[in-house]
Amino acid sequence: MAKYILQRIIYMIITLFIVASVTFFLMKLIPGSPFNNFEKLSEVQRNILLDKYGLNDPVPVQYATYMKNMVQGDLGVSFQFDNTPVTDLLAKRVGPSAILGIEAMIFGGLLGILLGVIAALKQNSWVDYTSTFIAVVGKSIPSFIFAGLLQYYVAVKLGWLPVMFWKGPEYTILPSIALAMFPLSIAARFMRTEMVEVLGSDYITLARAKGASYWQISIKHALRNALIPVVTVLGPLAVSLMTGSLVIEQIFGIPGIGEQFVKSINMNDYPVIMGTNILFAVLFVVVTLVVDILYGIIDPRIRLSGGGN
Amino acid sequence: MKKSKLSLLLVLSLVLSMFLAACSGGDKNEGKDKDGGKAGEEKLAAKQELNVLESAEIPTMDTVMGQDVLTFTTANAVNEGLYRLDPDQKVIPGVAQDMPSYNDDKTVLTIKLKKDTKWSNGDPVTAKDFVYAWQRAIDPRVAAPYGAYFMEGKIKGASEIVEKADKVTDADLQSLGIKAVDDYTLEITLEREIPYIESYLTFPLFFPQNQKYVESQGADYAKDSEHLIYNGPFKLAKWDGPTGSSWVYEKNADYWDAKNVTLEKINFNVSKDPQASANAFTAGEADITPKLAQAAILSQFEGTDELLSYQEPSIWWLKMNEKNPALANKNIRKAIALATDKKALVDDVLANGSIVADFLVPKGFSFDEDGKDFRDTAGTYLKADKKKAKELWEKGLAETGLKEVTFTYVGQDTETAKVTDAFIKDQLETTLPGLKINIESVPFKIRIAREDAEDYDLLMGGWGPDYADPMTYMDLWVTGGGQNHMSYGNPEFDKLIKAANEELQGKERWKALQDAEKILLEDDAAIAPLYQRSVNILINPKVKGFAHHAFGPDYSYQWIKITE
Numbered sequence: 001m002a003k004y005i006l007q008r009i010i011y012m013i014i015t016l017f018i019v020a021s022v023t024f025f026l027m028k029l030i031p032g033s034p035f036n037n038f039e040k041l042s043e044v045q046r047n048i049l050l051d052k053y054g055l056n057d058p059v060p061v062q063y064a065t066y067m068k069n070m071v072q073g074d075l076g077v078s079f080q081f082d083n084t085p086v087t088d089l090l091a092k093r094v095g096p097s098a099i100l101g102i103e104a105m106i107f108g109g110l111l112g113i114l115l116g117v118i119a120a121l122k123q124n125s126w127v128d129y130t131s132t133f134i135a136v137v138g139k140s141i142p143s144f145i146f147a148g149l150l151q152y153y154v155a156v157k158l159g160w161l162p163v164m165f166w167k168g169p170e171y172t173i174l175p176s177i178a179l180a181m182f183p184l185s186i187a188a189r190f191m192r193t194e195m196v197e198v199l200g201s202d203y204i205t206l207a208r209a210k211g212a213s214y215w216q217i218s219i220k221h222a223l224r225n226a227l228i229p230v231v232t233v234l235g236p237l238a239v240s241l242m243t244g245s246l247v248i249e250q251i252f253g254i255p256g257i258g259e260q261f262v263k264s265i266n267m268n269d270y271p272v273i274m275g276t277n278i279l280f281a282v283l284f285v286v287v288t289l290v291v292d293i294l295y296g297i298i299d300p301r302i303r304l305s306g307g308g309n
Numbered sequence: 310m311k312k313s314k315l316s317l318l319l320v321l322s323l324v325l326s327m328f329l330a331a332c333s334g335g336d337k338n339e340g341k342d343k344d345g346g347k348a349g350e351e352k353l354a355a356k357q358e359l360n361v362l363e364s365a366e367i368p369t370m371d372t373v374m375g376q377d378v379l380t381f382t383t384a385n386a387v388n389e390g391l392y393r394l395d396p397d398q399k400v401i402p403g404v405a406q407d408m409p410s411y412n413d414d415k416t417v418l419t420i421k422l423k424k425d426t427k428w429s430n431g432d433p434v435t436a437k438d439f440v441y442a443w444q445r446a447i448d449p450r451v452a453a454p455y456g457a458y459f460m461e462g463k464i465k466g467a468s469e470i471v472e473k474a475d476k477v478t479d480a481d482l483q484s485l486g487i488k489a490v491d492d493y494t495l496e497i498t499l500e501r502e503i504p505y506i507e508s509y510l511t512f513p514l515f516f517p518q519n520q521k522y523v524e525s526q527g528a529d530y531a532k533d534s535e536h537l538i539y540n541g542p543f544k545l546a547k548w549d550g551p552t553g554s555s556w557v558y559e560k561n562a563d564y565w566d567a568k569n570v571t572l573e574k575i576n577f578n579v580s581k582d583p584q585a586s587a588n589a590f591t592a593g594e595a596d597i598t599p600k601l602a603q604a605a606i607l608s609q610f611e612g613t614d615e616l617l618s619y620q621e622p623s624i625w626w627l628k629m630n631e632k633n634p635a636l637a638n639k640n641i642r643k644a645i646a647l648a649t650d651k652k653a654l655v656d657d658v659l660a661n662g663s664i665v666a667d668f669l670v671p672k673g674f675s676f677d678e679d680g681k682d683f684r685d686t687a688g689t690y691l692k693a694d695k696k697k698a699k700e701l702w703e704k705g706l707a708e709t710g711l712k713e714v715t716f717t718y719v720g721q722d723t724e725t726a727k728v729t730d731a732f733i734k735d736q737l738e739t740t741l742p743g744l745k746i747n748i749e750s751v752p753f754k755i756r757i758a759r760e761d762a763e764d765y766d767l768l769m770g771g772w773g774p775d776y777a778d779p780m781t782y783m784d785l786w787v788t789g790g791g792q793n794h795m796s797y798g799n800p801e802f803d804k805l806i807k808a809a810n811e812e813l814q815g816k817e818r819w820k821a822l823q824d825a826e827k828i829l830l831e832d833d834a835a836i837a838p839l840y841q842r843s844v845n846i847l848i849n850p851k852v853k854g855f856a857h858h859a860f861g862p863d864y865s866y867q868w869i870k871i872t873e
Contacts, residue, residue: 032754035454036376039757040775042791044471045457051475052452081551082369082531092552151585156592163589165578166554250582253589255554259581268754 005289012285019281020274024066027273028059034079034268053079066274075278076271080264086275090257094279096166097249097256100175101242108180109187109234113227116191120199120226121218131188138185144247147178151251164253175252179245183237190233194226227298235291239283351853351872357573359852359869362580362589364599368551371531372516373446376454378863384513385862386558388541391420391439391495392511396856396868398777400507404434404517404540406493408507415502416465422493427563428519429539436489438517444482445523446514449474459514459775460485465498501811504818505778512776512861542570542867554579558866571870587847590615596849602725604660607845614850618662621844622674622859624782625666625771627733627837631796633766635714639834640705645767646691646830646837647698648740649733655840658732659725662843667692669826670779671841674859677819683779687823690830691837695740702741715745716766719759722750730769733839760794768795771842774860779822780809781860786829786836797835802828 033039035049050056054065069076075086112135119131154174155163162171198204199222207217244258257276264272368377372384385393391405402408404426409418426434446456447470460467465486473481486498503509522530522538529536534548534556543558558575561567578595580586586598587606601607610616629645631637651665664672667689675683706712720730727750734746746767751759759765774781784790787806788798805825809818829835848855854868 030754031758032752033758037454037458039761039792040458041454042457042461044474045461048449048452048457048471048474049454078551080368081366082371082374084551088550089552092549148584151588156588159592163592163594164580164585251585253554253578253580253582253585255552255579260552266752266754 005293008289008292012289015285016278016281020067020070020278021063023274023277024063025059027270028062030265030268032268034270036080036267070274070278075275078264078269078272080267080269080272086271089260089272090275090279093244093255093257093260096254097244097258098242099172100179100248100254100256101238101244103172103176104179104241105183105234105238107176108183109238111180112184112187113191113230115184115188116230117195117218117223119188119192120195123196128192131192135185135188135192138181139189141181142247143178143182143245144251146181147175147248147251150174150178164251166252166254171252175248175254178251179241179248183234183241186233186237187230190230191226194229195222198222198226224298228295231291231294231298235287235294236284239280239287243280243283353571354851354871354873357571357871359572359575359597359866359871360595361575361577361597361866362586362595362599363577364579364581364586366551366554366579367548367556369531370534370537370545370548372513373442373451373453373456373518374531375513378861381513382862382864383545383556384516384541386541386543386866387537387539387545387561388513388516389426389564390511390513390516391422392507394508394511394856394858394861394865396854396865398508398859400511403511409497416499418497418499418506419490420495420497422495423565424493426540426565428522429544429561429563430519430522432519432521432538433492434517434519434540435492436495437492438519439495439515440487440489441520441523442516442518443487444485445518447471447485448482449477453514455514459512462500463503463509465500467500502814504814505776505780508777508860540564542566543572543575566867570867572866575866590847590849595847596852597855598847601845601847602661607661610847615847616845617848617855618843618845619857620662620664620671620673620841621773622671623771623773623842624669624671625769625839625842626669627839628760628765628768628770628795629835629837630763630766630768630794631835632763633716635705635709635711635716636766637796638705638709640701640708641714642837643691643834644698644702644705644741645737646834647694647701649693649736649837649839650695651693651839654729654732658728659840661845663840664843665693666838666841669830669836669838670782670822671774674774675777675779678815683819683823686819687826688831690827691834698740699742702744706743711743713743713745715747718746718748718767718769719756719765720748720750720769721756722752726750726769733769763794763796777860779819779826780806783822783825783829784810795835797833799828799833799835802833 038046041049047056054062057065066076073087077083077085078089081089115131115134119128122128151163151174155161161174165171204217204221207221212221244256244261246258246262248254249256249259260272261276264276363379365379367379367383369375369380370383372388375381375384389403391403392400393403395401404422406421406423409420411418422434422436428434443464445451446453447460447467449471457467457471461471462468466484467486470477470481470485488496490496499506517540519538526536531537533550533553534545537545539545539561542561542564544561546557546559548556555576555578557577560570560573564570580589580599583601583603583606586595587601587609589595590598607616627645629636629642635641655663655665668684668687670683670687672684673682677683718730718734720726730748730750734748737746738744756768756770760768760770772782772785784806785792786797787793787803788800802825805821805828809821809825813821830838844857851872853870853872856865856868857863858865
């Protein structure tokens with residue numbers, strides 16, 4: 001196990017290095033300047049700015065400088081946000097997005113799994129159809145529609161919850177629900193399909209023949225096996241939720257990282273683009289590792305020894 | 310999911326382009342805004358606290374480093390320069406005691422400062438604070454994005470300092486045309502007479518900074534509201550730095566004119582989604598929203614006293630690149646300029662109060678000595694006329710020997726821009742036989758890059774003013790000018806601009822600028838103006854005395870009173 005994890009960590013570092021390099025060169029292909037109103041400046045004025053930020057150096061030199069600083073934990077300073085260090089910027093913005101993502105994941109994931117299980121146990125009943133309907137609606141309607149509807153009816157019309165902003169726990173409820181619709185529908189659909197398949201497999205029939213109770217079969221034998229694909233899907237989904245949703249963050253006025261990331265791309269704020277991308281990549285590889293380790297816990301048949309063997 | 314993210318991205322870039330283009334002015338609801346002085350007649354609310362939404366974070370509060378309208382608006386509220394704009398866009402003294410006194414050729418200004426203005430750390434505001442800030446702004450080692458842009462060619466010595474680039478020394482900075490004669494007397498030397506210098510000095514780049522304080526903070530200066538000092542009507546609080554999505558203005562009891570500041574507190578929050586802003590307004594959680602451009606949202610509030618609508622001095626036009634041989638032909642350019650039904654564009658497509666622009670210098674923006682609008686004494690040009698457009702088009706085609714023409718049209722990728730561009734394409738193609746338009750919708754930064762490289766045939770763009778004078782729109786088009794980017798050149802036009810810059814004064818100068826505008830539009834059809842944009846915001850009717858400005862800061866909050 002330890003050897004496996006160590007090996008994975010080495011792969012992770014290589015992955016991150018590749019992600020950072022590819023992002024760096026792709027980013028340099030975006031036309032336009034990272035400075036506002038750059039077009040208004042004279043040649044000399046432009047060069048003063050470019051020199052200050054090392055942007056007059058050849059791209060490979062800029063790349064080497066960036067990588068060297070990155071290894072030392074220095075992600076540079078933002079062009080758009082008055083030289084704020086990118087690490088400070090990320091640290092301030094990552095919290096709200098992560099809280100929303102986790103809430104949405106817990107709410108959507110658990111409810112989705114529950115819906116999926118019930119639907120599978122009561123196949124072709126009204127419960128099944130209702131669950132399928134919710135899953136289809138959740139998957140096909142974009143979250144900003146839910147967000148808009150929730151905001152208008154629950155907050156503006158009924159006044160039950162605040163319309164927007166980020167000032168306390170009650171402010172997280174509406175955006176979390178809006179964000180949860182997607183993981184909910186994914187979890188429900190996968191769970192139902194897998195459950196149905198597992199319930200039809202030989203070992204379940206054997207368990208039944210041996211006289212195991214209904215609940216023992218459903219929860220202990222079926223659910224555990226059916227969870228594997230769901231965990232596979234929900235892991236990366238959790239990361240994408242935690243890294244913020246531009247739409248939800250805009251509608252509810254949440255100072256998260258999703259909105260900032262898109263803005264940094266639009267504004268050619270190179271250090272912020274790089275920093276955010278690296279952060280996302282780190283989250284993804286870590287979560288993938290966690291998911292792989294979880295497999296072993298859920299299903300002892302999957303042995304994590306020396307990956308390559 | 311993917312699609313939804315994309316469309317919001319478009320909205321975001323629209324918002325960004327809005328504050329990049331900047332500014333406001335020219336009033337529709339005169340009575341509503343300008344009753345600040347009279348508000349006392351109505352009963353004031355017990356709680357003088359306001360909730361305001363902004364559409365972006367404050368990128369910096371270091372006034373020298375500012376280049377964004379929100380920085381300017383905030384700086385104008387929590388700091389103060391020599392002068393400021395009143396609700397009628399008139400220049401009134403701030404830290405200055407009076408209006409400047411001039412030497413004979415109006416190149417040296419002497420300005421006496423008030424002796425009782427204070428920084429929030431207790432230090433007096435002195436002439437040295439201005440000298441320090443100006444020298445910082447021009448210092449190439451500081452690399453203030455707007456410093457050189459605002460000072461070169463205007464403030465004596467600025468160009469020489471900029472040319473030195475990173476070899477500049479502290480001694481070089483002393484040659485900048487600003488001197489502290491004593492603690493309360495400032496002497497400013499200009500390269501040449503600048504007719505609009507007084508309003509120019511209201512710009513936050515020219516605000517004072519306390520050297521002792523700035524240097525004691527080092528890299529932490531302006532990091533957040535705790536690392537700043539203030540000399541304006543309000544003090545900034547609870548601002549977490551450039552990523553902060555909320556902040557507060559608190560009344561500054563030490564402000565010299567504090568007796569005329571009624572508001573105790575303003576709470577600001579960032580809301581980037583226009584419909585969400587409108588929702589927060591409806592729910593009573595906001596008293597003033599950001600600028601809203603979407604017709605669908607505005608229609609919900611049309612005809613109510615909650616909608617404040619006015620024209621800002623932001624002109625949108627179609628640039629025609631004369632590098633393209635077809636567009637080098639005057640008749641073809643004129644045909645394109647005349648072919649679009651601009652009235653339908655503003656009424657049906659934009660539907661947000663924007664007005665038809667048959668001119669280049671916007672309405673309600675620049676005024677002569679008698680207070681007369683530049684537009685009132687100038688003509689209108691290139692009024693839509695499809696029949697004439699077709700005639701000129703055919704004449705132009707015959708002259709160039711072309712039968713069919715295809716133009717690449719570069720537009721922005723916001724929702725509003727896409728609809729506008731599709732409308733114009735349709736208008737041009739149906740009016741002008743043999744014309745084909747290929748629209749390329751690109752993000753703001755890329756549009757700028759394409760314009761810079763002259764990589765387009767037609768390009769939809771706009772311009773907001775940098776100072777309150779028609780010149781900010783006119784000198785863009787001189788031969789080889791930094792903003793021309795369409796290979797346009799006319800010696801006669803250049804001559805008029807040069808004369809207006811260097812020799813002429815008053816009415817004669819005004820006349821030269823109006824003649825230049827006529828050459829540019831009527832004679833040469835160098836550019837096709839389409840519309841002047843309008844600002845729409847939602848504002849609680851109980852809020853009186855809200856002031857908006859034509860350039861620099863968007864708004865002033867200090868004269869606001871909340872009534873019962």
